[in-house]
Amino acid sequence: MVELLEPSQPSDWRPLAAENTLYLELASGRVVIELAPDFAPSHVANIHALAREKYWHGLAATRVNDNYVVQFADPHAEDPVKRRAIKQAKETLPAEFERSIDPQMPFTALPDGDGYAGSVGFTNGFPVARDERAGRTWLVHTYGAVSAGRDVNIDSGNGGELTVVIGHAPRQLDRNVTVVGRVRQGIELISSLPRGYGNLGFYQEDDPVMRIKSVRLASQVPVAEQTPLEVLRTDTPLFLQLIESRRNRREEWFHRPAEHVEIGNVPLPVRPAR
Amino acid sequence: MVELLEPSQPSDWRPLAAENTLYLELASGRVVIELAPDFAPSHVANIHALAREKYWHGLAATRVNDNYVVQFADPHAEDPVKRRAIKQAKETLPAEFERSIDPQMPFTALPDGDGYAGSVGFTNGFPVARDERAGRTWLVHTYGAVSAGRDVNIDSGNGGELTVVIGHAPRQLDRNVTVVGRVRQGIELISSLPRGYGNLGFYQEDDPVMRIKSVRLASQVPVAEQTPLEVLRTDTPLFLQLIESRRNRREEWFHRPAEHVEIGNVPLPVRPAR
Structure with a gap:
């Protein structure tokens, strides 16, 4: 991978836009999330509103379900008195599970089939699936996906x-x-959290509280405190090479290349912005 | 899942055999591993020998690579003086990557295809792939797989x-x-270990050491200190129902059943022996 990326050009990378970047601050450090307004415009707008009103400050990881998901939420969500009030943001939103395919959207398909969808690949750095006949596309749940x-x-x-x-x-x-x-x-700051042993991995009363210090948009944070990152573009010849390098591992250690790659086994390289 | 297993009969479960069960003791608790002598007889025999000579006592997790693997090994493996000596066990073994299909082996195939192999399913509780034409079968790498x-x-x-x-x-x-x-x-005691930030997730010199207290066969441990477990049998009508329940989630929360399931998304229920 290092070898593959070594000759990359600045144009092979794109910076994360500050207005679409969320910083989740935990005691252990900062988690950087890229939002996907092209796929979930209403949810992303509401996340902006929630971040502005500091909705998450002092909330916590409420559920750490091994080999599944971590949930960051209000531990008192079910308590009408103690629950964190929402001020300007919306209380509920229509689902944004899928959208129509825009012919302008880049789509780099994986060469192999997918069991769950007609095709899978990448659109602007996000793993997506497509149903070409229905003209629909959606973000898929792979490691690191953030959902509402x-x-x-x-x-x-x-x-x-x-x-x-x-x-x-x-x-x-x-x-x-x-x-x-x-x-x-x-x-890794999320995936290494202690697991919850309640039903569905919920933390129970005596468990240590994994507090959220804050959730802010990068654009709310002074430039000096931002974490500027670039991700590899997924509409380039270099990214096609990366897919092939994961599909057939050519390192000396590998005895038999797989001749296949699942969407969950294609990583997206990230680096500090240059 | 609870609902599905509720009417299960004792005959739907099989106990783990003490001689094929390995206890990995960490500071945080016991990890129970079932060995697979049907697929890796020489390696399992050598693991028995290594356990008998207490090879692992005091060794450590040397590598915790996020979204990939944790490695338990000798932190001084590369140091000819400090490395843990092997006594009776073998220093190297021929690879046991695959084996011939024995017609007596139960095989419950998943109903959907697999990208990496001709077919996938379960043999005696282990997720496996098959190449029926070549008459070969092998254990697959899914969450929780242990390899050498x-x-x-x-x-x-x-x-x-x-x-x-x-x-x-x-x-x-x-x-x-x-x-x-x-x-x-x-x-979860393994998957929540702090990640290593060295190349390939190796811990570096200043990282805390995640020590192995011991690795023993259950059969080496007094009965009162054993952890007797049962796993769901995978050659039963009930297990077919379990596969279907994962393939098409029927809980009220699910809006759209997937009509597909990957081998990595079929869990194997485990319970204390009755």
Whole structure:
């Protein structure tokens, strides 16, 4: 991978836009999330509103379900008195599970099939699936995907409950929950949290509280305190090479190349902005 | 899942055999691994020998690579003086990447295709792939798989370096490394270890040492200190129902069933022996 990226040009990378970048600050450090307004415009707008009103400050990881998800939410969400009040942001939003394919959207398809969808690949650095016949596309749940928790009603989420995938791609969630973005840096601060032993991995009363210090948009943070990152562009010849390098590992250690790659096994390189 | 298992009969479960069960004791608790002698007989025999000579006592997690693997090994493996000596066990073993299909082996195939192999399913509780034409079968790398680390030479492993999958199924490792078993309980003690920030996730000199207290066969441990477990049998009508329940989630929360399930998304229920 290092070898593959070594000759990359500045044009092979794109910077994260400050207005679409969320900093989740934990005691252990900063997690950088890129939001996906092209796929979840209402949720992303509401996340902006929630960040502006400091909705998340002092809330916590409420659920750490091994090989599945971590949920950042209000531990008192069910308590009408103690629950964190929402001020300007919306309380609920219509689901944004999928969208129509815009012919202008770049799409780099993986060469192999996918069991859960007609095709899978990358659009602007996000792993996506497509149903070409129906003209629909959606963000898929792979490691590091961030989605908006909801109740049984599909229009009951608001982006306040952030769920991060920390296990084998739970593709059964695709089009069942609104994906709002992806972790670009610091996923290991989330994936190494102690697991919850309650039902569905919820922390129980005596568990240590994994507090959220703050969730802010990068654009709310002084420039000197920002974490400027670049991600590899996914509409380039270099990215096609990267896919092939994961599909058939050519390192000396590998005895038998797989001749296949799942969407969950294609990483997206991230580096400090230059 | 609870609902599905509620009417299960004792005959739907099988106990783990003490002689094929390995206890990895960490400061945080016990990890229970089921060994797979049907697929890796030489490696399992050598792991028995290594356990008998207390090879692992005081060794450590040397590598915690996020969304990939944790490696338990000798931190001084490369130091000819400080390295842990092997006494009776073998220093190296021929690779056991795959084996011939025995017509007596139960095989419950998943109904959907697999990108990496002709078919996938379960044999005696282990997720496996098959190439029916070639008459070959092998254990696949999904979350919780335990394999035997090796160097570039495929016959250079001995089972002393134990690698556990803690991320999206790295199926590119299938038939590149010998899978020796699976974690049946306590995987969260491994998957929540602090990540290593060295190359390939290796811990670096100043990192805290995640020491192995011991690795023993259950059969070496007094009965009162054993952790008797049962796993769901995978050659039963009930297990077919379980596969279907994962393939099409029928809980009220799910809006759209996936009509597909990857081998990495089929869990194997485990419970205390009754």
